[in-house]
Structures are given as C-alpha cells and as structure tokens.
Amino acid sequence: MLQVAEIRDHKEKMIAALAKRGLDASQMLEEVLQADELRRNTQANLDETLAQSNTFSKEIGILFKNGETQKANILKEKTGQLKEASKALNEQLNEASEKLQQILYTIPNIPHELVPAGTDxxxxxxxxxxxxxxxxxxxxxxxxxxxxxxxxxxxxxxxxxxxxxxxxxxxxxxxxxxxxxxxxxxxxxxxxxxxxxxxxxxxxxxxxxxxxxxxxxxxxxxxxxxxxxxxxxxxxxxxxxxxxxxxxxxxxxxxxxxxxxxxxxxxxxxxxxxxxxxxxxxxxxxxxxxxxxxxxxxxxxxxxxxxxxxxxxxxxxxxxxxxxxxxxxxxxxxxxxxxxxxxxxxxxxxxxxxxxxxxxxxxxxxxxxxxxxxxxxxxxxxxxxxxxxxxxxxxxxxxxxxxxxxxxxxxxxxxxxxxxxxx
RNA sequence: GGAGAGUUGCCAGAGUGGUUAAUGGAGCAGUUUGCUAAACUGUCGACGGGAAACUGUCGCGCGGGUUCGAAUCCCGCACUCUCCGCCA
Incomplete structure (x- = not known):
C-alpha cells in the first residue's frame, strides 16, 4: 500500500513510474489526495468538537463537586449538542478513511527506475x-x-x-x-x-x-x-x-x-x-x-x-x-x-x-x-x-x-x- | 466437543464512574566517565494543526450502548489460557 504523504509530494513521478505498468494512475492518485484532504478536514472538525466537549465535561465535574448544580445543568445541555455533532463527524471520518483505504488497496507498487516499461x-x-x-x-x-x-x-x-x-x-x-x-x-x-x-x-x-x-x-x-x-x-x-x-x-x-x-x-x-x-x-x-x-x-x-x-x-x-x-x-x-x-x-x-x-x-x-x-x-x-x-x-x-x-x-x-x- | 478464567503500553503489573493510564523492568538516546559497568535524565503509539517551539484528538482485545463524563457499567463479537474429552 502506498503512503499518502509520498503521493502528496511525488505525484507526477509516481504517475510516470506507474505508466511502466501500463497503468494510467493520474485519476486514482488524484482521488487519493481528495479523499485524504476530506479525511483530514473532517478530523480537524471532529477534534475541535471533542476538545470543547471535554472542556465542558471537566467543568461539569467541578461544578457538581462544588454543589453548583444549576450551572452544571446549563452546561449539560450544551454538551448534548456537541455530542450529536461529533457523532455525525465521526461517521463522516470513518467513511472518508474507508474510502481512502479502498482506493489505496487498488493501486500497485511504484516500479523502481531500473524497471523497463512493457506489457508482458x-x-x-x-x-x-x-x-x-x-x-x-x-x-x-x-x-x-x-x-x-x-x-x-x-x-x-x-x-x-x-x-x-x-x-x-x-x-x-x-x-x-x-x-x-x-x-x-x-x-x-x-x-x-x-x-x-x-x-x-x-x-x-x-x-x-x-x-x-x-x-x-x-x-x-x-x-x-x-x-x-x-x-x-x-x-x-x-x-x-x-x-x-x-x-x-x-x-x-x-x-x-x-x-x-x-x-x-x-x-x-x-x-x-x-x-x-x-x-x-x-x-x-x-x-x-x-x-x-x-x-x-x-x-x-x-x-x-x-x-x-x-x-x-x-x-x-x-x-x-x-x-x-x-x-x-x-x-x-x-x-x-x-x-x-x-x-x-x-x-x-x-x-x-x-x-x-x-x-x-x-x-x-x-x-x-x-x-x-x-x-x-x-x-x-x-x-x-x-x-x-x-x-x-x-x-x-x-x-x-x-x-x-x-x-x-x-x-x-x-x-x-x-x-x-x-x- | 464440554466447563471455567482472562485480554491494560516493548514486557510485567496496579487501577470498579471524575481533570494526568500508577509503579517497576527492558530497549534506545543523552549526561557523567580512561574503557566497561553503575548512576542520573529523557523516552508509549496512531491521526491531525504548526516554519518551529509547541499543540489538539484518539487508543486499556474489536464493535456498539448508557452517561455531562467510561479502562471501570451494559450488550454483541473475536482471540488467548486452564481443566475435561478425543487425539499424532
């Protein structure tokens, strides 16, 4: 399985090398990069949502300890929304990762420079x-x-x-x-x-x-x-x-x-x-x-x-x-x-x-x-x-x-x- | 095939709802050192953000669920071990 980071840095070189297999990989590699970008963006969003949710949870813990139940309950409502958001984002992330994986599985290894082009x-x-x-x-x-x-x-x-x-x-x-x-x-x-x-x-x-x-x-x-x-x-x-x-x-x-x-x-x-x-x-x-x-x-x-x-x-x-x-x-x-x-x-x-x-x-x-x-x-x-x-x-x-x-x-x-x- | 127990980082091993996965060991790196050893310090991983310093999220077999919050409670699955049976 190819490494996404390598594709990001050397896409054109890889396409040229894969052509020796008789394979036009330009579209596949482009799909990989798109899927990867979607995955990363989704993760960034998810991370941010979870970070906020974690902060609230800690605050709630402290509030309960101090007996400030009312304040705690207000925060509870906020985390409810965050939870729904993170659930959706998590599904998106799984989908994006899965898709990325699927494409990567279909791409063969990059031929070494010594490998001659040819069909059989x-x-x-x-x-x-x-x-x-x-x-x-x-x-x-x-x-x-x-x-x-x-x-x-x-x-x-x-x-x-x-x-x-x-x-x-x-x-x-x-x-x-x-x-x-x-x-x-x-x-x-x-x-x-x-x-x-x-x-x-x-x-x-x-x-x-x-x-x-x-x-x-x-x-x-x-x-x-x-x-x-x-x-x-x-x-x-x-x-x-x-x-x-x-x-x-x-x-x-x-x-x-x-x-x-x-x-x-x-x-x-x-x-x-x-x-x-x-x-x-x-x-x-x-x-x-x-x-x-x-x-x-x-x-x-x-x-x-x-x-x-x-x-x-x-x-x-x-x-x-x-x-x-x-x-x-x-x-x-x-x-x-x-x-x-x-x-x-x-x-x-x-x-x-x-x-x-x-x-x-x-x-x-x-x-x-x-x-x-x-x-x-x-x-x-x-x-x-x-x-x-x-x-x-x-x-x-x-x-x-x-x-x-x-x-x-x-x-x-x-x-x-x-x-x-x-x- | 039957019954029971278990799965926490490289390893051992604590931890039965609240901020940080305790502690010990190995390995590796650094310091010290004539050399080795010892001692001291640092060091889990994955995925992100950032030029960097640094920083966010996740990970306690896997997948779900309950909860503001799960290694910890609930459900499903997988695997490992022990004993019995069978057996080269």
Whole structure:
C-alpha cells in the first residue's frame, strides 16, 4: 500500500513510474489526495468538537463537586449538542478513511527506475545468464516421461487422491526432493539466514499484511469453516511474524529462511505448458525473507540475487536472470528479478525463483517499522526470494542430467541423496 | 466437543464512574566517565494543526450502548489460557 504523504509530494513521478505498468494512475492518485484532504478536514472538525466537549465535561465535574448544580445543568445541555455533532463527524471520518483505504488497496507498487516499461514477459530484460545448455543424447525426453520411466513421480496417483496438480513423489524422486530442500536450507543458513518452520495456514490479517488479500483472493485456498487460508508462499507467514513490530535500528537486517509447501489455486490454466511439474496446485519451496533498512535494501537485493546465482552455479544448471518489465511485475513489488532454468527436453525456460524488493509497500500494511537514530519511526523495507522452488528445479535436473544410462545426480546433492544416479 | 478464567503500553503489573493510564523492568538516546559497568535524565503509539517551539484528538482485545463524563457499567463479537474429552 502506498503512503499518502509520498503521493502528496511525488505525484507526477509516481504517475510516470506507474505508466511502466501500463497503468494510467493520474485519476486514482488524484482521488487519493481528495479523499485524504476530506479525511483530514473532517478530523480537524471532529477534534475541535471533542476538545470543547471535554472542556465542558471537566467543568461539569467541578461544578457538581462544588454543589453548583444549576450551572452544571446549563452546561449539560450544551454538551448534548456537541455530542450529536461529533457523532455525525465521526461517521463522516470513518467513511472518508474507508474510502481512502479502498482506493489505496487498488493501486500497485511504484516500479523502481531500473524497471523497463512493457506489457508482458516479452518485454522483460535479460540481465545475466550462465551455464552451458547441454546437448542431450538422441531419444531424450521431457521430465514427465522420465518420471514415468524411472517411477519417481506419479501424477495419476495424485489425481486419484486429490486432483490434477498434486503429484506424488516416490522412491528416489521423493528422496531427491528432500535432498534439495535440505541442501537449500543449508546454503541459506550458511549465508546467515535463520531457519524457521512456520504455519501453513494463515488468518485473514496475515493475508492482508503481505498483499495477497484483498486483490488476489482467488489464488489462495480458503478453509472457510475456520476462515484460514492455505499459504501460497512462505513469504506470508514469515513476513507476518513481524507484523505490527517496532524494531530498533540495530535489529536490522532480519533475515529468515523457511521451507514450506505452497498452495495455489491458479484456476483456469490447462494445456501443454502446464504439463508435469511445470505448474502445480501444491509444490515445495524454500524461501528467503529480509527486513532491511531503507538505505540498504538495494544492496541486500543484489546480495540475494548473488546468493541464488551461487546455488544454481553449484547445481550446474543453465539459467538466466530477467528483470521484469512493468507489465509483468507483481502488484506488491517495486522490482523483481526472475531466475529461469533451461528445460532442455522441453526447449523452454522455467521460472524457478523470483527475487523482489517491496520497499515499504508491505510494511505500510504490516505496520512494520523501526526507530531510526533520530528517534523517528520509519517503515522498513521487505524483500524476499525463492531459494528455490522445487518442482521446476527438479524438472531442470531430470531433463538436463538425463543420460542413456539414467539420470545423474548433481555432485553437490550426492551426499544429501545417498546415490548418484536414478536408473 | 464440554466447563471455567482472562485480554491494560516493548514486557510485567496496579487501577470498579471524575481533570494526568500508577509503579517497576527492558530497549534506545543523552549526561557523567580512561574503557566497561553503575548512576542520573529523557523516552508509549496512531491521526491531525504548526516554519518551529509547541499543540489538539484518539487508543486499556474489536464493535456498539448508557452517561455531562467510561479502562471501570451494559450488550454483541473475536482471540488467548486452564481443566475435561478425543487425539499424532
């Protein structure tokens, strides 16, 4: 959620930046300013009315104490009028605040200056790539066929017990997945991130805090009986651990990592490009989250990008990094770098990580602040990234490491797996 | 699922209708100091007004109500804890 004060000071700049998302925000921002002014004026009126009423009440108290009942009764009548006025003003204030809130909820984050303008993924900017794309032997096949061939993932079984998009991992497939999770967590904790295990269901307030609600309500599974949501990413419970906190400046940065399953409804997307592990309703992910001082958040973002790079380098997977264009940028992000691994047998890139700086967009909703050296309370910056999303890394490994003899295991994972080939 | 108790600031904790949310602790800042510690002083938050000094309103789980006046009385809701039952 944007800060009204920022809109007041930098409206034109914001409009220009939001245009990169293909959004003409001039009217929305104008509405925000109008709603805000109405709210402030109403509050000024209300405050004045209440101040007078308070003064009278105190006087009445004193008059009664002194036994001057008549004088007290005269004042009582006056407060009656003030009370009616304040009631009406209070309603107006609530209405104005509500309206302001509603508009603010519909405005996405301001893209960072590095973000290119653009409408969709074709306008994303490749900033880096590494790792040779392997030349596969004759007869190489996509991962869903490999999964069947080596009996390591069963998609039909998942359909039987739940539905499409809920695969069952089996044998060495399950073990490889567990190995990846352990490996990712080890890499993250070695880099200084504190490991957490967090709830997989969250309440409504948490959904609002990180911005999944109210905009993307349909993306989350909702357990209506208890009014809880299945998490679409660990970002939600992890970031919300700090909701409402007022930190000291030297508490920053706070760095967390956690493994969770992620649940996404993603209704209405079927076809060849979502086959196999490409897109699922339930998948595993290891996430990293940082709460940063505003002056250091972009340095931290670069650090996160480097960290993910290192992991992919160790796994020896061919990958590239994209800076998302305005049109592809998520609602809450100011800037996002997507990591994509090349899926050789499918001849396409698969997104395996998304590293973003949200600046104050989330912390403004979360009321997550710190006290700076001047004693002022300031909103912190939040950042997060996947390190990494399991199914597509798995797909990348299966396809890129396939040989006529079987699927080789990346060297760094062998100690975690206890075997070096799936055959 | 059943019964009971509770919710006050960063934490602990007093406060059953009257001007100011007592007190203690933590953290932070300042003073003092060879350094550390100690001591002393200051410091709750939100939203407004003001160039600033300063200042107004609100906040005792949330929402209503009674009253000139509510942390305190009344109604509804949420959440937490304890015990019982069930249970990995």
């Amino acid at each position: 993924e074709n306008d994303n900017e490749e900033t880096f790539s590494e790792g040779a794309i392997p030349v596969l032997a004759e007869g190489s096949i996509p991962h869903w066929e490999l999964a069947k061939k080596y009996d390591i993932i069963d998609f039909e079984l998942g359909v039987k017990i739940t539905g499409a998009g809920f695969p069952v991992y089996k044998g060495k497939g399950a073990r490889l997945q567990r190995a990846l999770i352990a490996y990712f967590l080890d890499k993250n904790t070695a880099a200084g991130y504190t490991e957490y295990q967090v709830p997989h269901l969250v309440n409504e307030a948490s959904g609002f805090g990180t911005g999944q609600l109210p905009d993307k309500e349909g993306q989350m599974y909702h357990a209506t009986e208890d009014d809880l949501y299945l998490i679409p990413t660990a970002e939600v419970p992890v970031t919300n651990m700090f909701r409402g906190d007022l930190l000291n400046e030297n508490d920053l940065p706070i760095t967390c990592t956690g493994y969770t399953p992620c649940f996404r409804r993603e209704a209405g997307s079927y076809g060849a490009h979502v086959r196999g592990l490409n897109r699922l309703h339930q998948f595993d992910k290891v996430e990293i989250v940082r709460i940063e001082h505003p002056d250091k958040s972009y340095e931290a973002l670069d650090g996160m990008v480097d960290h993910v790079k290192n992991i992919l380098r160790e796994l020896k997977l061919p990958y590239r990094i994209l800076r998302l264009c305005g049109g592809d940028l998520g609602f809450t992000a100011s800037i996002t770098y997507d990591f994509e691994v090349f899926s050789t047998a499918q001849d396409r890139w698969l997104e395996i990580s998304s590293v973003s700086n949200f600046e104050t967009f989330q912390t403004n909703r979360l009321k997550l602040r710190f006290k700076d050296s001047d004693g002022k309370n300031r909103l912190a910056h939040t950042l997060n990234g996947s390190s990494l999303a399991l199914p597509r890394v798995l797909a990348g490994i299966l396809e890129n490491y396939q040989t006529p003899k079987g699927i080789k295991i990346p060297e760094v994972l062998v100690p975690y797996c206890g075997f070096d080939i799936i055959d």
